[in-house]
Amino acid sequence: MSTVITLSHGQLRERFAELAETPAILKAFDFARARMSPVLFNHVTRSWIFAAKIGARRAEPFDAEIVAVTTLLHDMGFTPHGEGPHRFEVNGANLARAFVRDLGFDDRRAQLVWDGIALHATHSISLFKETEVALSSRGIGVDFGTADYAILGPIEIAAVVSAVPRLDMKRAFAACALHLAETKPETTYDTFIRDFGERYVPGYAAPSWVDAIAAGPYTE
Structure with a gap:
């Protein structure tokens, strides 16, 4: 079994048409890949794909860039780059907010990224927040078998795991x-x-x- 993700961002988009591509998403993808262990990077990548797939099934519009950056950076608090005095979600959210502000995100969009990461493991709150925050949490949750697993189904999930192994x-x-x-x-x-x-x-x-x-x- 491969020990790293072998597909580039472009190759992932060829397999999963739901994925968006912007300069910010590409930078977040590369930023996470360079700083996370293979298992964490594969987890955040699958989370992004799952969130994008769930979002594609919704009639409600959402900011695909916010969802991508949030899911890709949500576990930075587990890495040495996201260390800090707070719970890991908040440490990671602080890092991600600074990251997107450097990319030119306005205060509202930067705050959505912060909320999505800080609350990603607190579904009793995140699922009732803005669409982007809720969708990010739902995509992350699928990688742990939460209720949204059933929305995608085993065949679709197996395709994601085949492309981005669980390690x-x-x-x-x-x-x-x-x-x-x-x-x-x-x-x-x-x-x-x-x-x-x-x-x-x-x-x-x-x-x-x-x-x-x-x-x-x-x-x-």
Whole structure:
């Protein structure tokens, strides 16, 4: 099995007609590819393809450039280039917002990229945001088997995986989550990474809001 994505951006577009091409998308594609491990880069690439496919099925218009950049950069917080003091989604969102501002995105479009990345793993919020934010989260979720998997179906998804292999995705992604739970637990308590920490990391202990509220500075 190949250990890297072997298709160029142009070759991906030949296979998947739903994908858009703009200078910003090309730069985001190359930026992510140069800075992510093969497994993470393949994950974000599949996420983009899935989001584009779901979007093509919708009657509602959307900004394909926003969706592409958001999905391609959404896991930068897992890389050394996206390190910071916050939860990984926010660290990655901050990097991506600076990236698109350098490309000339206005404040609104840059904020949509930020929201899409910061909220991509919080479907209880992201799916009710702007179309681009929701669509990005939905595409990312398909790579983990969320409900939108059924919209595309196994044959269409198999074609994407054939073009962009998973490369032991489950194990590798869990390793990313465990690394943060072990090294920066304070950034994981209100994210899905908490589940990994509580199950696999000895001594991991997330604070409780029950205790925080009870100990608050009020008498009643």
